[in-house]
Amino acid sequence: DTEVTQTxxxxxxxxxxxxxxxCEQHMGHRAMYWYKQxxxxxxxxxxxxxxxxxxxxxxxxxxxxxxxxxSSLLNLHLHALQPEDSALYLCASSQDRGFWEDQPQHFGxxxxxxxx
Amino acid sequence: DQQxxxxxxSLSVQEGRISILNCDYxxxxxDYFLWYKKYPAEGPTxxxxxxxxxxxxxxxxxxxFLNKSAKHLSLHIVPSQPGDSAVYFCAxxxxxxxxxxxxxxxxxxxxxxx
Numbered sequence: 460d461t462e463v464t465q466t467x468x469x470x471x472x473x474x475x476x477x478x479x480x481x482c483e484q485h486m487g488h489r490a491m492y493w494y495k496q497x498x499x500x501x502x503x504x505x506x507x508x509x510x511x512x513x514x515x516x517x518x519x520x521x522x523x524x525x526x527x528x529x530s531s532l533l534n535l536h537l538h539a540l541q542p543e544d545s546a547l548y549l550c551a552s553s554q555d556r557g558f559w560e561d562q563p564q565h566f567g568x569x570x571x572x573x574x575x
Numbered sequence: 576d577q578q579x580x581x582x583x584x585s586l587s588v589q590e591g592r593i594s595i596l597n598c599d600y601x602x603x604x605x606d607y608f609l610w611y612k613k614y615p616a617e618g619p620t621x622x623x624x625x626x627x628x629x630x631x632x633x634x635x636x637x638x639x640f641l642n643k644s645a646k647h648l649s650l651h652i653v654p655s656q657p658g659d660s661a662v663y664f665c666a667x668x669x670x671x672x673x674x675x676x677x678x679x680x681x682x683x684x685x686x687x688x689x
Contacts, residue, residue: 503679553675563624566611566618569618
């Protein structure tokens with residue numbers, strides 16, 4: 460039972476499509492994160508939002524566009540993706556920026572994205 | 576350049592025995608270390624953490640040991656149960672006011688045999 464909900468669970472899209480991934484949490488967390496995980500690799504940070512403002516962009520290509528409409532919701536807009544962008548996209552949230560002991564990042568189950 | 580390394584991709588143990596998962600790191604600025612467990616088709620679940628000022632943290636069957644001089648930490652699971660079978664990720668971060676970035680190792684797949 461995850462407290463971070465990601466939709467859809469699976470997404471197949473062509474390289475010219477525009478789609479969005481959605482992440483929602485109702486734990487009152489003020490920091491939200493997007494990670495990308497390729498097969499047999501660890502999760503890699505893409506973006507961090509803190510208090511609904513983008514605070515970290517790990518040099519992610521502009522075809523990935525994050526959006527934080529409110530403190531509970533985080534979107535990742537996708538456009539003109541490449542086949543190598545196929546991966547598991549994980550959303551996480553935490554009480555606040557940084558790591559405080561006993562306040563770790565909580566992850567959703569991810570969206571498995573396939574680019575044709 | 577991998578800052579967090581889990582050199583064993585897999586580990587197999589018998590139910591009831593101890594599981595020891597190892598992790599090495601290179602960045603001496605890391606302040607906190609965490610272990611996450613991941614089942615297939617689910618996101619990582621936080622398991623236990625340790626601050627760099629401690630050398631041991633225990634939570635039920637799970638104990639994490641930190642050896643700062645060796646830049647090494649380990650997760651002990653005693654006794655191991657079949658439900659513990661999962662991929663275990665070691666992760667590290669800078670502390671309060673520092674980076675929000677969790678740096679993960681590649682993971683170790685633990686199989687606990689009944």
